[in-house]
Amino acid sequence: MLTNVAVVAFDGVAPFELGVLCEAWGVDRTADGVPALDFAVCSATPGRISTSMGFDLQVEHGLDRVAVADLVCVPALHRSWPMPTDVLQALRETVARGARVLSVCTGAFVLGQAGLLDGRGCTTHWMYSDQLQEQFPKARVLPEVLYVDEDPVITSAGSAAGLDACLHLWRKEFGGKVASTVARRMVVPPQREGGQAQFIARPVPDCAAETLGPLLTWIVDNLAEDHGVEALARRAHMSPRTFARRFRAETGATPHAWVTNQRVIAAEELLERSDASVEWIAAEVGFGNAATMRQHFSRVRGVSPQGYRQSFSCPDERPA
Template sequence: MLTNVAVLAFDGVAPFELGILCEAFGIDRTADGVPALDFAVCAENNLPMRTSMGFNLQTDFGLDRVAEADLIGIPAIPRGGVPSDAVIEAIRAAYDRGARIMSACSGAFALGAAGLLDGRECTTHWMYTDELQRRFPDAIVVPEVLYVDTGQIVTSAGSAAGLDAALHIWRQEYGAAVANVVARRAVVPPYRDGGQAQFIARAVPDCDADTLRPLLTWILENLEEDHGVEALAKRAVMSPRTFARRFRDETGTTPHHWVTRQRVSAAEELLERTDHPVEWIAGEVGFGNAATLRHHFVRVRGVSPQAYRRQFAC
């Protein structure tokens, strides 16, 4: 269980991505029912560091604090650069002892320098994916996603995608209800699928779409309805082909994929907050039966609905 988080700082660190990691894991939300985390920003020494925006920052926590953490956060680093050898060694040591490591934006280059991306799917900001692949040819760079979770290593795309990845970790560790509280405090959508496009024609996921926003809202309020392409296209007054194209433009994914993820998310909350049978929950969220719910739940979450309920039921 996640209890201890250390975020690395270094010369050239990007303050926005550093701030995202502090926002995600460093704020005391215990009054809202969120478990307390032991959190610290750490550096090689206690000397002032120059950020990428030209101001200095300083921390009293050294690399020995990294050795205690369950999760290590790595914010964006200067393009073309890597942290010091001491910081890279601290990252390697954390990985070797089993700590989880999450990078935000170009922080993935630090993981590459530590040799932790070889043979592993990963991502970074869309502007840097080609460079990441070129510098670390053994990495499997996935340029079109918001974040990639390979278990011990989580890499996220540019800027705000780091918050999506952090919420993903909260959800894994403590369930949807806790992740939703963290998201609500940050005033962001509680869940954006890591497989959604990070650079597409319109601003997107969840219900932030443009033309289709009313339809997406209706889907979320009526998950038990038929949400096949033809039925949704009819409701949107479009041909199925035009609708499917518009849907991908505005959400970065297919109608089936989007609806399935929303149904799984709704099932999560019902599994956490109620004691209704899985069969009943399957009907409520539109999967029809327990077997179909289980199939999709395992594919998305990696565990069965029953196992999820045992871990996260309120």
Template sequence: MLTNVAALVYDGVAPFELGVLCETFALDRSDEGVPVLDFAVCGPVVGRVATSVGFSINVEHGLDRLAEADLVAIPAVPRSAVVLPGVMEALLAAYERGARILSVCSGAFVLGEAGLLDGRECTTHWRYTDELARRFPEALVVPEVLYVDSGQIITSAGTAAGIDASLHVWRQEYGAAVASTIARRMVVPPQRDGGQAQFVTRQVVDCQAETLGAVLAWAVENLSEPLDVDTMARQAHMSPRTFARRFRDETGTTPHAWVTAQRLQLAEEMLERTDNSIDQIAADVGFGNAATLRHHFTRARGVSPQVYRRQFAC
């Protein structure tokens, strides 16, 4: 269970990406039932550490703080910076004892230097994926996705994707209700699937009446109904081909993948908050039957609906 988080920083750290980690893991939200984590910022230098934008922060903990962390989080740092040996040793020691490691944006390059991306799917900001693949040829770089969960190692793209990956960790450790509570406080979507594209032509939240905002809202309210491309296209008053193309442009994913993700999210919430049978939940969220729900749920979450309910039921 996640209880202790250490953010690893050194000169040139990006303050916004560090702020993402502080916002998602350090704030006390116990008034809404969110567990309070032991969070600390640490680095090879105790004291003044320069950020990438002209001001400094005070780091109170050295690298020994990594030894007690369940999760080591690395915000964006200079890709060209030499990673000091002490950092490597502490990072590898944390990995060897089983700590999970999360990188945001260019923090993936630190993992590459440590050899932790070899033979592992990973990502970084879309501007740097080619460089990551070139510098670490043994890494299996997945370009343009929001984040990649490779088990013990989680790599994410730019700033917003760091939020998505952090919420993904919360969801895995404490369930959808806790992750949704944190997302609501941060005023961000409760879940964007890691395979979604990093950048889209137009953000869904900014959709005007003539775009897809209305049909997406309608789909969320009608997940129990058939939601194939033809049905959604009719609701949007478009041809199926035009709708599918517009959908990809505006959301960065396909209609089928988006609908499946919405159904899984609702299934998680119902597994946590209700005593409904798996068959009933499958019907309510639009999967039709328990077997189909189990297939999609286990593939996406790594556990069956029954196991998920035992772990996270309120």
């Protein structure tokens, strides 16, 4: 169980990505029912460290704090910045003892220096993926995805993707309800999956009339409906080809992948909060039958619906 998180800071650290990790793991949300975590920022030499933005930070904890953490996070920094050998050794020892490491953006280069990307799938910001592959040829760099979970090594792309990776790990450890609570407190969507594209051609529509936002809301509210491309295109008053292109541009995913993910999220909540059968849940969220739901749920979450229910069921929240 994840109870202890350490973030390694160093000279040249990017303050925004450091802040992402502090926000994801360091905020006390126990009043909202989120488990308490022991959190600390540490460095090779406690004291003052410089940031990439021209101001300094004071860090109290040393690498002894890393030695007891269940998760060690590495924020971004300049790709050619030299990393202390004791930091690299601490990261290697973290993985060797069965704990996890997680990088944000160019923090993947630090994991590469530690030898932790060899033979593993990984990612970084799309601008630097070619350099990551060139510098660490034994790694399998996936240049377009938001994050890669090759437990115990998790790598994520640019800034916001770091939050996605952290929320993924919250969900993996504590279930969908807790992950959604953390996301809601941070005012970010909990839905983005690792395989979604980093670069979305139209992150902000030109005008409200062009956005698919209302349609996406309708889909989530009506998951049992037919959400094939042709049916959705008719509702959006577009040709199937235009609709599929627009959908990918606005969401970074295909309609099928996006709808499937929404159905998995809805199924998670029902598995956590109800005693309903898998067959009933499958029909309720639009999978149609239990076999189809098991196939998609296991592929997306890496565990069967029943296995998920056993791990994250909340009996006290089920209707009387």
